[in-house]
Amino acid sequence: MQTAQTLEQYKAELRDSLDNEFLRKTLDTFAVAYRTGRENAFKGIDLPALIAEIAAAKDDSVARLDELYAEFKKNAEAIGIHVHLAKTALEANEIIARIAEENHCKTIVKSKSMTAEETLLNHHLEDKGLHVTETDLGEWIIQLRHEGPSHMVMPAIHLSRYQVADLFSQVTKKEQDSDIQKLVKVARRELRVKYAEADMGISGGNFAIADSATIGLVTNEGNARLVTTLPRVHVALMGLDKLTPTLHDALRVLRALPRNATGQQITSYATWITGPNECGACEDNKKVMHVVFLDNGRRALARDPEFKQVLRCVRCGACANVCPVYRMVGGHKYGHIYIGAIGLILTYFFHGREKAKYLVQNCINCQSCKAICPAGIDLPRLIKEIHARIQNEEGHPMQGQLLGMMMKNRKLFHGLLRAANWAQRPFVGKGETGGRFIRHLPMVFAKDQDFRALPAVAETPFRDLWEKGLKQEINPKPGQHPSMKVALFSGCVHDFVYPEQFVAAAKSMAGKNAQIDYPMQQNCCGLPLQMMGEMGAARDVALQNLLAMDPAEYDYIVTSCASCASHLKHNYPKLLEERPDLAFKATQFAEKVIDFSSFVHDVLKVAPKAGPGKKVTYHAPCHLCRGLDVREAPRALIGASGNEYVPCAEEEVCCGFGGTYGMKFAEISNTLLQKKLDNIVASGASVIVTDCPGCVMQIRGGMEKRQGPKVEVKHIAELLG
Amino acid sequence: MTKQEMVDLFRQKAELVSAKVIPIASMKDAYAYTIDACVNKEACQLLISGCGEAISDTAGALCEQKPAPRIVAAPQLKDKELKAFTKEAEERGIQVLTKGMRQHLAGIDVAFTTCDFGIAETGSIVIDSASEEVRLATMIAEVHVAVLRVKDLVHMAYDIEQQLDARMKKAPSYMAFITGASRTADIERVLAIGVHGPLELHILLLED
Ligand code: SF4
Numbered sequence: 001m002q003t004a005q006t007l008e009q010y011k012a013e014l015r016d017s018l019d020n021e022f023l024r025k026t027l028d029t030f031a032v033a034y035r036t037g038r039e040n041a042f043k044g045i046d047l048p049a050l051i052a053e054i055a056a057a058k059d060d061s062v063a064r065l066d067e068l069y070a071e072f073k074k075n076a077e078a079i080g081i082h083v084h085l086a087k088t089a090l091e092a093n094e095i096i097a098r099i100a101e102e103n104h105c106k107t108i109v110k111s112k113s114m115t116a117e118e119t120l121l122n123h124h125l126e127d128k129g130l131h132v133t134e135t136d137l138g139e140w141i142i143q144l145r146h147e148g149p150s151h152m153v154m155p156a157i158h159l160s161r162y163q164v165a166d167l168f169s170q171v172t173k174k175e176q177d178s179d180i181q182k183l184v185k186v187a188r189r190e191l192r193v194k195y196a197e198a199d200m201g202i203s204g205g206n207f208a209i210a211d212s213a214t215i216g217l218v219t220n221e222g223n224a225r226l227v228t229t230l231p232r233v234h235v236a237l238m239g240l241d242k243l244t245p246t247l248h249d250a251l252r253v254l255r256a257l258p259r260n261a262t263g264q265q266i267t268s269y270a271t272w273i274t275g276p277n278e279c280g281a282c283e284d285n286k287k288v289m290h291v292v293f294l295d296n297g298r299r300a301l302a303r304d305p306e307f308k309q310v311l312r313c314v315r316c317g318a319c320a321n322v323c324p325v326y327r328m329v330g331g332h333k334y335g336h337i338y339i340g341a342i343g344l345i346l347t348y349f350f351h352g353r354e355k356a357k358y359l360v361q362n363c364i365n366c367q368s369c370k371a372i373c374p375a376g377i378d379l380p381r382l383i384k385e386i387h388a389r390i391q392n393e394e395g396h397p398m399q400g401q402l403l404g405m406m407m408k409n410r411k412l413f414h415g416l417l418r419a420a421n422w423a424q425r426p427f428v429g430k431g432e433t434g435g436r437f438i439r440h441l442p443m444v445f446a447k448d449q450d451f452r453a454l455p456a457v458a459e460t461p462f463r464d465l466w467e468k469g470l471k472q473e474i475n476p477k478p479g480q481h482p483s484m485k486v487a488l489f490s491g492c493v494h495d496f497v498y499p500e501q502f503v504a505a506a507k508s509m510a511g512k513n514a515q516i517d518y519p520m521q522q523n524c525c526g527l528p529l530q531m532m533g534e535m536g537a538a539r540d541v542a543l544q545n546l547l548a549m550d551p552a553e554y555d556y557i558v559t560s561c562a563s564c565a566s567h568l569k570h571n572y573p574k575l576l577e578e579r580p581d582l583a584f585k586a587t588q589f590a591e592k593v594i595d596f597s598s599f600v601h602d603v604l605k606v607a608p609k610a611g612p613g614k615k616v617t618y619h620a621p622c623h624l625c626r627g628l629d630v631r632e633a634p635r636a637l638i639g640a641s642g643n644e645y646v647p648c649a650e651e652e653v654c655c656g657f658g659g660t661y662g663m664k665f666a667e668i669s670n671t672l673l674q675k676k677l678d679n680i681v682a683s684g685a686s687v688i689v690t691d692c693p694g695c696v697m698q699i700r701g702g703m704e705k706r707q708g709p710k711v712e713v714k715h716i717a718e719l720l721g
Numbered sequence: 722m723t724k725q726e727m728v729d730l731f732r733q734k735a736e737l738v739s740a741k742v743i744p745i746a747s748m749k750d751a752y753a754y755t756i757d758a759c760v761n762k763e764a765c766q767l768l769i770s771g772c773g774e775a776i777s778d779t780a781g782a783l784c785e786q787k788p789a790p791r792i793v794a795a796p797q798l799k800d801k802e803l804k805a806f807t808k809e810a811e812e813r814g815i816q817v818l819t820k821g822m823r824q825h826l827a828g829i830d831v832a833f834t835t836c837d838f839g840i841a842e843t844g845s846i847v848i849d850s851a852s853e854e855v856r857l858a859t860m861i862a863e864v865h866v867a868v869l870r871v872k873d874l875v876h877m878a879y880d881i882e883q884q885l886d887a888r889m890k891k892a893p894s895y896m897a898f899i900t901g902a903s904r905t906a907d908i909e910r911v912l913a914i915g916v917h918g919p920l921e922l923h924i925l926l927l928e929d
């Protein structure tokens with residue numbers, strides 16, 4: 001749960017988590033094991049097609065939420081289910097308390113329901129004097145500890161067996177062994193009594209099938225079966241977003257949900273309940289059954305063109321499983337009640353801006369969540385949108401506004417970068433792992449930035465080198481008929497910090513009869529602005545770039561910065577979609593954008609050369625492997641450069657750069673970086689290459705400061721050019 | 722997919738979640754298997770299901786409700802079949818129950834049921850559980866023995882969608898997909914079997 005009042009407080013809480021060794025170890029093991037488990041589970045299934053089907057079907061349901069509710073209600077009432085619609089969390093809790101009162105219920109058993117967590121149902125019922133027992137093992141454990149879940153599927157993942165043993169010792173008043181198998185059996189017996197005593201069972205629901213008024217429940221423990229069977233009264237509490245037209249829709253989601261959640265083909269139990277079934281505890285042998293649907297902002301969300309896709313979520317929890325930040329800090333610091341990427345978003349809608357405002361800043365934009373979501377939700381973009389919304393509501397911080405103002409004015413921005421070159425001169429020195437660094441950080445940088453060396457701004461930016469002869473050097477001679485026309489997009493870092501990398505990139509394209517332009521009016525791609533929630537400024541620079549290079553004139557727009565590439569390709573059309581005069585151009589522009597490795601390998605098809613034969617490993621930039629789904633080209637290029645590619649553990653895990661993220665959340669950035677460096681060194685390579693100058697900056701900066709063995713850090717273009 | 726491929730896939734997937742899959746030739750075999758399973762099982766497996774643990778006094782009191790002899794619950798059996806089964810069971814000192822599961826929440830040894838369908842792709846069995854006795858028996862038993870006719874085996878859940886849908890539209894209905902034993906990984910992600918329901922699932926595949 002989020003209680004931090006300031007960003008500093010939130011950061012202090014994060015520090016606690018980073019220091020929690022048990023948590024770190026557990027989440028590390030989990031992150032690695034999860035990937036393999038999931039991959040195996042989906043073998044033989046056309047996953048992209050399944051995701052597309054789920055997304056389309058969910059979108060269709062979300063558009064007909066009211067209609068589906070009416071259909072469910074009609075069918076449900078015809079078979080004796082009482083149906084309620086609660087506008088708010090409080091209303092849902094009150095309805096359920098009233099059902100308990102009307103049916104003279106005193107004790108309640110519950111199976112897992114994130115919706116009940118959302119409404120803080122247990123607190124409400126306990127305040128009314130009711131005894132509530134969670135029966136899902138993890139939920140029971142956290143209930144006994146008076147905590148919220150730290151994962152949507154494994155709510156007690158933050159706790160060790162010793163903590164559970166201590167807790168169970170208190171509950172049973174008997175000394176407990178820390179053997180997990182024994183602890184589970186203790187829970188079995190303790191909870192069995194609770195079912196036997198309970199008057200009411202409360203469950204959640206994974207599906208509410210409208211055309212038959214069936215509730216679908218997916219569990220591994222089977223507790224939901226007992227909860228819905230033994231007590232006299234059954235109340236199912238579910239979000240309106242669980243409404244689905246037919247059984248087919250539910251079965252479709254069921255193909256993805258367990259596989260994506262835990263790598264299981266299916267959970268141990270999938271239970272389909274239609275109407276009040278036989279119940280020996282009732283006088284007429286018929287269960288009293290209520291279904292409470294919760295709105296709590298869902299109907300409004302369904303009408304929000306930007307955010308309605310959030311309601312596609314099937315609560316598999318995977319967006320936390322793969323999130324590098326979640327892995328560092330755990331669920332209590334990465335969500336309020338809902339956890340992970342979706343949690344950051346839902347917190348804003350269900351629990352408000354105050355709870356969400358620091359959380360949404362803590363996303364490094366690595367795209368892992370988007371790549372894993374079975375409902376195809378564009379989580380990272382929505383997180384940034386919320387960040388922007390909150391800033392629009394509360395006012396933009398000075399830093400972002402300044403950055404926006406500066407970047408919108410290209411001449412001013414570039415002038416400042418040139419000036420920086422002069423200002424830094426006394427501090428610049430050559431590094432051991434490649435490149436020039438600023439030796440003593442100027443005071444404007446906080447001490448927590450000390451984990452990585454900061455690169456110096458280059459003496460001569462790329463744009464000047466281009467004009468001074470590079471242009472002639474690499475272009476076909478006049479009179480030749482070029483076979484294609486290419487625009488280079490450098491991005492700020494290649495232009496002003498590592499021009500030599502972009503020179504290498506440009507040179508590796510020479511001799512292929514391609515006409516190569518470097519449009520001088522190009523500006524920053526705008527991603528740093530979007531990362532800071534400065535959507536207005538991000539839109540402005542996008543526009544400038546669109547005007548700087550007319551996509552109709554080029555066959556390809558090539559960039560050797562993975563972050564720029566993915567931003568230009570995916571976000572430009574979004575940013576400019578409300579400009580009917582430009583929407584087409586933005587799409588055309590996006591279509592022409594290609595990353596350096598793919599261009600050189602797949603389009604130019606550079607010939608392999610005999611080379612130095614070094615062992616070279618690779619870091620896959622988030623925005624390349626997931627952002628653009630480019631995986632083979634760079635690794636093949638390493639081979640083509642005459643070197644040997646050696647794999648590195650967790651190549652596709654974020655290096656912790658994240659642009660401005662690393663400034664704000666330095667400790668998380670550093671922890672990610674150290675892990676990356678360890679993996680690189682362990683690979684046995686003498687060089688590490690990557691496709692993004694941002695990653696070079698981070699990895700090279702960290703390598704420079706690293707104690708112990710070091711590996712040379714390069715942009716992949718430098719192997720070729 | 723041929724029937725044999727389906728059977729193989731079903732077995733592979735069911736065994737992956739530690740269910741046992743045993744081919745049988747007749748219902749008679751099924752009865753014999755069930756009775757053997759009950760006899761051969763530790764008289765009170767409760768040692769592993771929690772009675773031997775340091776549980777609280779209230780939870781312990783529930784254990785004492787458990788009557789002495791071994792029990793097989795066979796809530797779906799009727800008439801002649803039930804008679805035959807009971808006779809065999811009683812000869813081996815086993816009590817057969819068809820109802821009153823609520824009086825046995827501390828646990829019974831074996832639940833014997835048939836299945837409505839099997840789903841090969843996930844190794845799941847599908848049991849119509851509208852009867853409370855069936856629902857409870859398959860939860861409180863330590864071992865669940867279920868007969869699945871090969872003819873009721875399908876490849877994917879989609880293949881029985883219409884049949885399921887038809888039952889759902891004749892409420893009340895309570896359909897259960899069961900795949901392996903009851904499990905949890907809620908403590909340190911370590912797999913533990915039998916957190917609430919059966920510790921073992923034995924599926925008897927009855928050839929057509
Ligand atoms: S983009 Fe990366 S850091 Fe951000 S929420 Fe998704 S997985 Fe986490």
Ligand code: SF4
Nearest residue numbers: 313314316317319373
């Ligand atoms: S947003 Fe996607 S990945 Fe995250 S819980 Fe929901 S369905 Fe799963």
